[in-house]
Amino acid sequence: MAFYRISIQNTLTYRGPILLWRVGNLLALLTMAAFWLSAKGGATIGGYGKSELVTYYIFVMFLQWIIFWNASGYVSQEIKEGEFSTRALLKPASYYWQKFAHELGWHTLSPLYGLTIIAVALFFLKSNLVFRFSPLTFFFLVIAIFLGAVVCFSLSMCLGLLAFWLTETSQVNSLLWAGLLVLGGQGIPITFFPDMFRTVIYILPFRYVFSFPIEIFLGRLALEGILVAFVIQVLWIGTFVLLYNLLWKKGVQVYSAYGG
Numbered sequence: 617m618a619f620y621r622i623s624i625q626n627t628l629t630y631r632g633p634i635l636l637w638r639v640g641n642l643l644a645l646l647t648m649a650a651f652w653l654s655a656k657g658g659a660t661i662g663g664y665g666k667s668e669l670v671t672y673y674i675f676v677m678f679l680q681w682i683i684f685w686n687a688s689g690y691v692s693q694e695i696k697e698g699e700f701s702t703r704a705l706l707k708p709a710s711y712y713w714q715k716f717a718h719e720l721g722w723h724t725l726s727p728l729y730g731l732t733i734i735a736v737a738l739f740f741l742k743s744n745l746v747f748r749f750s751p752l753t754f755f756f757l758v759i760a761i762f763l764g765a766v767v768c769f770s771l772s773m774c775l776g777l778l779a780f781w782l783t784e785t786s787q788v789n790s791l792l793w794a795g796l797l798v799l800g801g802q803g804i805p806i807t808f809f810p811d812m813f814r815t816v817i818y819i820l821p822f823r824y825v826f827s828f829p830i831e832i833f834l835g836r837l838a839l840e841g842i843l844v845a846f847v848i849q850v851l852w853i854g855t856f857v858l859l860y861n862l863l864w865k866k867g868v869q870v871y872s873a874y875g876g
Contacts, residue, residue, distance in 0.1 A: 641677050642733045648673050649741055662807040668834060669805075670744045674737055675830050676802055681727040683761055683825060684796070685719040685769035688789040691776025696785075700871065712773060712860060719769055748835035756842055760829040763849040768792070768825045770856035777860065780867030795820070801827025821852040 649670045664672065694700045704711040738745070772792055779785045797803040800822030806814055817823050828845050831837045837845070 639733065641680070641730070642736060645673055645677050645737055646740065649744070653744060662805050663836075664805055664807070665746075667744045667746045670741055671746045671834065672805060672830060674734070674741065674745070675833055676826065677737070678727070678730070678734060679761070679826055679829060680802070681730050682723055683765045683768060683829070685723060685765045686772045686789075686792060687715040687719055687769060688772040688776035688785075688792060690718070691715065691773060692779040692785040692789060695777075695779040695867075695871065696783075705868070711864070712857075715773060716769060719765075723765070746834065749833075753832060753835065757829055757832050759846065760824075760832055760842075760849070763846065763853065764825040764829055767821050767849055767852050767856070768796070770853055770860060771821060774856055774859050774863055777863040777867050780863070780870050795822040796825055799823065800825050801830060805830075821856075824849045824852060 653666055653670065661669065694704070704714070707714070772789075775789055775792060776785070778788055782788060799806070799817050799820055806817050806823060806827050809817060824845060828849070832842060
C-alpha cells in the first residue's frame with residue numbers, strides 16, 4: 617500500500633501534463649473519426665460499419681488510459697543508472713510488486729483526468745456510436761481489462777529486465793508499443809488483417825490487451841470465445857511471470873558481478 621500511495625502522490629504532481637496528453641488524445645480521436653465518417657458508401661470495412669469504427673476508437677482511447685501498464689522504461693533506466701540497487705536489491709518488497717503498485721496508482725488517477733475528454737468526444741460523436749451492453753458484458757469486460765493490464769505489465773517487466781544485458785534498450789522497449797499498435801488492435805481492428813495473419817495474432821499476447829476487451833464491448837464474441845480468450849490471457853500472464861523470474865535470477869547475478 618505504501619508504494620501505491622506514493623504513486624498516487626506522484627501522479628497528482630503531473631496534473632498539467634496529463635491533461636495536455638488527454639487533449640492530444642481527443643484531437644487524434646476526432647481526426648480518426650472524421651476520416652472514417654467521411655469514407656464513401658455504407659459498406660462495412662473489416663466487418664465494422666462506420667459507427668462501430670467510431671465507437672471502436674473512442675474505446676481504444678479510453679483503454680489506453682487504463683490498460684497500458686508499461687514499466688519497461690522505468691526498469692531499464694534504474695538498471696542502467698545504478699538506482700536498481702537501492703530501489704530493488706536493498707528493499708524487502710518484491711520489485712515486481714513495487715512496479716505493479718506504481719502502475720496501479722498511475723492508472724487509478726490517469727483515467728479520471730480523461731472523463732471531460734470522453735464527455736467532449738461523446739458530445740460531438742453521440743449520433744455515430746454503437747452500444748451493445750448488458751450486466752454480463754460489463755462483468756466480462758472488467759475481467760478482460762484487468763487481465764489485459766496484467767499481460768501488458770508482465771511483458772513490459774520482462775522487456776525492462778533485458779537492460780541487464782543490453783546497453784541500449786529503447787528499441788526493445790518500443791516492441792511492446794509497436795506490437796499493441798499493429799497486432800493488438802490499438803491502431804486498427806485485427807479483422808482488417810487477412811485470415812492467415814489473424815491466426816498468428818490470436819496466438820500472440822498483444823490481442824489480449826486491447827482488441828479482446830473491445831470485442832467484448834462491441835458484442836463481437838460468443839461466450840465460448842470469451843472464455844477461451846480468458847484462458848489464453850491467464851496462460852500468457854503465467855508465461856511472462858515465469859520468464860520474469862528467470863530473467864531476474866540471471867540478471868541479478870550479472871548485475872552483482874559488475875557491481876563488484
